[in-house]
Amino acid sequence: MTPKTPQQWQQVVGHEGSFQVGDHGTLLKKFCEGEQQCYVKLMADHLRPFVPAYYGVVQKENQDYNMMENLLTNFSSPYIMDCKIGSRTYLENELQLARERPQPRHDMFEKMVAVDPGAPTAEEQAQKGVLKSRYMQWRETLSSTTTLGFRIEGFKKPNEDCQTNFKKTKSKEQVMQALSDFVESKRQIVWGYLRQLKQLRQVLETSDFFKTHEVVGSSLLFLHESSGKTGVWMIDFAKTVALPPHFSVDHRSPWVEGNREDGYLWGLDNLIDILNNMLHSYNT
Numbered sequence: 001m002t003p004k005t006p007q008q009w010q011q012v013v014g015h016e017g018s019f020q021v022g023d024h025g026t027l028l029k030k031f032c033e034g035e036q037q038c039y040v041k042l043m044a045d046h047l048r049p050f051v052p053a054y055y056g057v058v059q060k061e062n063q064d065y066n067m068m069e070n071l072l073t074n075f076s077s078p079y080i081m082d083c084k085i086g087s088r089t090y091l092e093n094e095l096q097l098a099r100e101r102p103q104p105r106h107d108m109f110e111k112m113v114a115v116d117p118g119a120p121t122a123e124e125q126a127q128k129g130v131l132k133s134r135y136m137q138w139r140e141t142l143s144s145t146t147t148l149g150f151r152i153e154g155f156k157k158p159n160e161d162c163q164t165n166f167k168k169t170k171s172k173e174q175v176m177q178a179l180s181d182f183v184e185s186k187r188q189i190v191w192g193y194l195r196q197l198k199q200l201r202q203v204l205e206t207s208d209f210f211k212t213h214e215v216v217g218s219s220l221l222f223l224h225e226s227s228g229k230t231g232v233w234m235i236d237f238a239k240t241v242a243l244p245p246h247f248s249v250d251h252r253s254p255w256v257e258g259n260r261e262d263g264y265l266w267g268l269d270n271l272i273d274i275l276n277n278m279l280h281s282y283n284t
């Protein structure tokens with residue numbers, strides 16, 4: 001592991017308190033066994049260049065962590081964006097669990113009401129709670145997850161606060177507007193991202209890992225700096241699970257319960273199309 005300096009890290013979105021900055025350009029994420037298994041397999045897969053390097057499990061103050069590469073150390077003054085890829089953000093077994101043991105969540109009710117006071121049903125209003133699966137589906141349809149197969153979770157520019165106000169960014173035009181803001185309408189940056197996303201798509205089509213896994217709730221982390229340097233990595237495999245033997249998905253077909261489709265490639269196709277449109281619009 002090559003020591004890298006300076007050590008810097010900023011979290012754009014995701015659970016608070018899950019991360020710690022480690023030594024030598026590493027990042028520690030609270031241990032999740034499923035995620036560990038994915039990283040171990042990914043280190044031996046064609047996808048390896050598109051994921052943070054994984055260094056194993058470490059313990060700190062009685063907490064286990066997965067230790068990985070802090071991707072920000074490759075950049076001096078990074079612009080950072082997190083896009084959640086796929087047409088679905090919850091696992092099929094989460095739906096099953098919600099049916100068997102419904103547990104209305106007050107925190108999710110509050111988050112829902114904060115965005116749209118009219119969104120909860122009469123029953124949800126009465127119990128001041130919503131099921132997680134219902135909340136996640138509501139978030140998907142409110143944003144571009146259902147219609148485009150990806151959504152912008154947030155971004156951060158150097159010396160500015162994080163922007164995370166994208167829950168209602170849904171139409172192609174709204175998404176383009178937000179992406180243009182992130183890249184500050186710079187042709188070279190869009191071009192760099194497009195090149196890397198197309199490479200990623202090619203590698204995904206040949207990856208054994210991707211062939212055999214349902215990839216849900218995973219993000220692409222976009223990093224660039226004003227010099228024109230760009231990079232894209234797949235992160236967050238906490239809800240990426242191995243498919244049963246001989247079970248296959250094409251990552252593009254619509255999801256119906258039981259088919260395990262995640263819409264990952266469909267979302268990536270749409271994201272590439274949108275960036276292509278942006279590139280052409282900057283020409284004129």
Ligand SMILES: Nc1ncnc2c1ncn2[C@@H]1O[C@H](COP(=O)(O)OP(=O)(O)OP(=O)(O)O)[C@@H](O)[C@H]1O
Nearest residue numbers: 010011012013014015052069070071072082235236
């Ligand atoms: N390897 C990495 N290098 C640099 N930054 C990272 C890395 N992994 C994660 N991050 C930062 O942390 C944020 C959250 O990461 P991640 O999606 O893994 O967390 P999470 O808590 O599992 O999220 P979710 O709420 O989607 O479950 C990302 O948006 C990014 O800003």
Ligand SMILES: O=P(O)(O)O[C@@H]1[C@H](O)[C@H](O)[C@@H](OP(=O)(O)O)[C@H](OP(=O)(O)O)[C@H]1O
Nearest residue numbers: 014015089090108111132136139217238239
């Ligand atoms: O973005 P929001 O609107 O804040 O909603 C959260 C987001 O969907 C996370 O992806 C999800 O964690 P998982 O991906 O791990 O399910 C979390 O569930 P949680 O509260 O149960 O952690 C939600 O609260």
